[in-house]
Amino acid sequence: xxxxxxxxxxxxxxxxxxxxxxxxxxxxxxxxxxxxxxxxxxxxxxxxxxxxxxxxxxxxxxxxxxxxxxxxxxxxxxxxxxxxxxxxxxxxxxxxxxxxxxxxxxxxxxxxxx
Amino acid sequence: xxxxxxxxxxxxxxxxxxxxxxxxxxxxxxxxxxxxxxxxxxxxxxxxxxxxxxxxxxxxxxxxxxxxxxxxxxxxxxxxxxxxxxxxxxxxxxxxxxxxxxxxxxxxxxxxxx
Numbered sequence: 001x002x003x004x005x006x007x008x009x010x011x012x013x014x015x016x017x018x019x020x021x022x023x024x025x026x027x028x029x030x031x032x033x034x035x036x037x038x039x040x041x042x043x044x045x046x047x048x049x050x051x052x053x054x055x056x057x058x059x060x061x062x063x064x065x066x067x068x069x070x071x072x073x074x075x076x077x078x079x080x081x082x083x084x085x086x087x088x089x090x091x092x093x094x095x096x097x098x099x100x101x102x103x104x105x106x107x108x109x110x111x112x113x114x
Numbered sequence: 115x116x117x118x119x120x121x122x123x124x125x126x127x128x129x130x131x132x133x134x135x136x137x138x139x140x141x142x143x144x145x146x147x148x149x150x151x152x153x154x155x156x157x158x159x160x161x162x163x164x165x166x167x168x169x170x171x172x173x174x175x176x177x178x179x180x181x182x183x184x185x186x187x188x189x190x191x192x193x194x195x196x197x198x199x200x201x202x203x204x205x206x207x208x209x210x211x212x213x214x215x216x217x218x219x220x221x222x223x224x225x226x227x228x
Contacts, residue, residue, distance in 0.1 A: 004157070033216075042118070042203050042218030043158070056215045091157055102148070103216075105157035 002026065004106035006092050012112045018080035021109045025073070025094030031055075033103065034067055034077050035091040043091055049075065050098060079111075087113045116141045118206055118219035126225040127194055135189040135222045137204035142182050145207045149178050149189050152201045152221065161202075162189070166209075194226045 005024040013019050025032050030051050035043035046065065047057040051072040060067070064083070069075040079086055089108040095101040117140045127133055137147070146165045150158040162171045162178040164187070170179040177190040187204055201221040208215070 040220065042205070042220050044218070045215045048215055093158075102160045102163050103158075104160070105150075107155075107157045110155075 004092055004094055004104055006090075006106035006109055008109055009107065010110050010112075012114065013082055014114050015084055016081040018078065019082055019111065020076050020078045021090050021092075021111075023075045023077070023092030023106060025075070025092070026104055029094035029096055029104075030072070031095045031098045031101075032069055032075050033093040033095075034075070035093065037089045037091055037108070039088070046077070055098075082111075082113045084113050087111055116144075116206060116208060116217045118204060118217050120202075120204060120219040120222050122222060123220070124223040124225075126227060128227050129194060129196060131194050131226075132190070132192050133194055133224070135191070135202050135224070137187040137189070137219055139185045139187075139206045139217075141208070142185050143209045144182060145209050147178075147180055147187050147207070148205050148216075149176075149187075150203045150205065152203060154200075158203065191224075194224075196226045196228050199224055199226050 007022050032049045034046045037043040046060045047067045048055040049069040052069050067077045089110050091108045093103040093105045095103045119138045121136045148163045149161045152158045164171045164180045175192040180187045201223045203221040205216045205218045
């Protein structure tokens with residue numbers, strides 16, 4: 001069974017530039033999560049999708065971050081414009097149904113904002 | 115607001131020792147608790163998931179317990195091996211509702227010395 005795929009694995013940009021991350025969840029998983037993990041901290045949930053609808057985006061900085069999950073499969077997370085404090089690893093995870101199920105994580109995208 | 119802490123922040127033990135990692139959470143109204151393992155530069159791997167109605171879960175050399183009333187969980191690793199070296203994170207999921215989702219602890223960084 002293929003795992004959660006993410007790209008790119010690494011990205012370096014300058015502040016005020018924009019960047020986009022892509023995630024392909026495990027086939028058949030209805031729920032998709034985007035997390036931000038700052039060095040030395042646990043992951044923080046940014047947004048949760050159930051199929052192509054948003055379940056929770058309470059911690060997503062909506063003035064600069066956006067995410068979509070068209071057709072209820074792949075998802076993209078965008079930052080525009082980026083700030084220095086956005087430097088982090090962005091993790092995508094999926095689960096079969098939702099909160100009751102084990103989450104499977106992708107390898108993450110390490111973003112460095114200069 | 116749910117807060118999750120983990121003690122110790124780092125731990126170094128010789129191979130073969132049994133060890134305990136601790137996780138504490140402030141709001142006992144949880145749906146489940148999960149323990150994850152994170153290797154450097156990689157995503158998270160789920161180890162054990164404990165539903166709120168359960169007291170413990172076991173998988174191989176790992177045993178996780180949950181005391182919801184006191185807001186504590188422990189992860190017991192028996193006969194530790196160098197391959198167990200990683201960061202271990204716990205995450206709690208609130209009672210099913212929308213608006214707040216999984217909250218992770220900062221992790222315990224474990225080094226098992228040969």
